[in-house]
Amino acid sequence: MKITRGVVITEPGSTALEETGSWRTFKPVIKYEKCIRCMICWNYCPEPAIEKQPGENYPVANPKLVKMEIPVINYRYCKGCGICVNECPTKAIDFVREEK
Amino acid sequence: MNYENQEFFAPGHRACAGCAAPIIVKWVLKIAGPNTIIVNATGCLEVFSTPYPHSSWRLPWIHVAFENASAVASGIDAALKAQGKREGTNIIIFGGDGGTSDIGLQSLSGMAERGHDILYVMYDNEAYMNTGIQRSSSTPFGAWTTTSQVGPYNIIGKNEFKKPIAEIMAAHKIPYVATVNPAFLPDMKMKIEKALKIKGPKFIHAISSCTTGWRHDPSKTVEIMRLATETGIFPLWEIENGDFLKMKLTYVPKQRKPVEEYFKPQGRFRHLFQNPEKIKEIQKMVDEWWAKFENKN
Ligand SMILES: Cc1ncc(C[n+]2csc(CCOP(=O)(O)OP(=O)(O)O)c2C)c(N)n1
Ligand code: SF4
Ligand code: SF4
Ligand code: SF4
Ligand SMILES: [Mg+2]
Numbered sequence: 001m002k003i004t005r006g007v008v009i010t011e012p013g014s015t016a017l018e019e020t021g022s023w024r025t026f027k028p029v030i031k032y033e034k035c036i037r038c039m040i041c042w043n044y045c046p047e048p049a050i051e052k053q054p055g056e057n058y059p060v061a062n063p064k065l066v067k068m069e070i071p072v073i074n075y076r077y078c079k080g081c082g083i084c085v086n087e088c089p090t091k092a093i094d095f096v097r098e099e100k
Numbered sequence: 101m102n103y104e105n106q107e108f109f110a111p112g113h114r115a116c117a118g119c120a121a122p123i124i125v126k127w128v129l130k131i132a133g134p135n136t137i138i139v140n141a142t143g144c145l146e147v148f149s150t151p152y153p154h155s156s157w158r159l160p161w162i163h164v165a166f167e168n169a170s171a172v173a174s175g176i177d178a179a180l181k182a183q184g185k186r187e188g189t190n191i192i193i194f195g196g197d198g199g200t201s202d203i204g205l206q207s208l209s210g211m212a213e214r215g216h217d218i219l220y221v222m223y224d225n226e227a228y229m230n231t232g233i234q235r236s237s238s239t240p241f242g243a244w245t246t247t248s249q250v251g252p253y254n255i256i257g258k259n260e261f262k263k264p265i266a267e268i269m270a271a272h273k274i275p276y277v278a279t280v281n282p283a284f285l286p287d288m289k290m291k292i293e294k295a296l297k298i299k300g301p302k303f304i305h306a307i308s309s310c311t312t313g314w315r316h317d318p319s320k321t322v323e324i325m326r327l328a329t330e331t332g333i334f335p336l337w338e339i340e341n342g343d344f345l346k347m348k349l350t351y352v353p354k355q356r357k358p359v360e361e362y363f364k365p366q367g368r369f370r371h372l373f374q375n376p377e378k379i380k381e382i383q384k385m386v387d388e389w390w391a392k393f394e395n396k397n
Binding site for chain 1: 105107109110111112113114115117118119120121122123126149150151152153154155156157158159282285311317318319320321322323
């Protein structure tokens, strides 16, 4: 990281070097067998700590959905706000106390 | 080009868990795409997105002072024009309610009057959150803040009404003004997209829940914002070219929920339940606002 004169930040998106996952007291865990891959959790994660990934090799709520992408939580950044848990239409996300 | 799957706002920022502001920002940037310059007024968003020496922004971004975001953006617009590089670049300002309705209002008004091609997005958490939940002109009637304390001498909280900033901007006769709510995401996306296609000054007023200042469980952020619109307290509309008579409601709740449902999960309104008369008063104000439209047809 180069520190410039004046308050100039030269590296875009560099907060990603930080790990806000340590803030978590509750941890969202997606049960893919209940997930309908609607991406509502992805829409609303404020970090964003939910990423889209290919879903072929994951359990699936309905075989018709197998080609669709799945949401994967990146615990490096997830602060455990629980918005995804609250908004998931199929209650596919458990919220469990963080063990550290 | 569709940039929906790209993230122009990086994680690792220091917003409180459950803050709505980054949800608004990430969607505005996804719709605007990479050819965008951001100007940020002082406030939570500016502070939590740029903990020096890091930044969450993957786009050119500038913060100067509280009161001059619109002046800086106007300068960027003029500078790009002078260099013959104005075509194809979005200039977007993000400001909080304090930075917009109070402190930045004169430079915003100037930007609108001069007709700069800029989109202003106000994320409205209804108080000066970054300095500790002080009331702003955008704090609603009846809300507790640290400068509208509730006690025996004041049972209401804030005694004054919320400044109608979006209407004030529409009165400037700028081409596009809209209110948006991230809980109504397709509506919000449609309006951002529409605004960015229009040349000239555009103003978007976004409701932005603050778990810390509104005093609610972080997981309820989107649910509570949804209730703001379902109760009719935060209506979704657009006004083009200042034509108030043609104000378009983009979402009309089939049956408006009672305002209590919005107040109940928020600690900042808790005291109102000791004074049901005040809740009735607020309900009446909301009903009167909607009556203008309901009697139309
Ligand atoms: C001219 C000036 N006055 C006061 C401050 C202190 N200050 C920094 S952030 C802030 C609150 C901003 O409130 P708002 O615009 O609503 O944004 P929020 O923090 O609520 O997101 C204040 C008062 C400042 N930086 N500059
Ligand atoms: S909101 Fe629930 S059902 Fe939808 S993608 Fe996320 S986990 Fe799956
Ligand atoms: S708990 Fe909050 S931060 Fe974590 S993945 Fe869900 S929405 Fe994102
Ligand atoms: S204080 Fe409120 S607006 Fe500021 S980061 Fe926290 S939740 Fe967001
Ligand atoms: Mg504010």
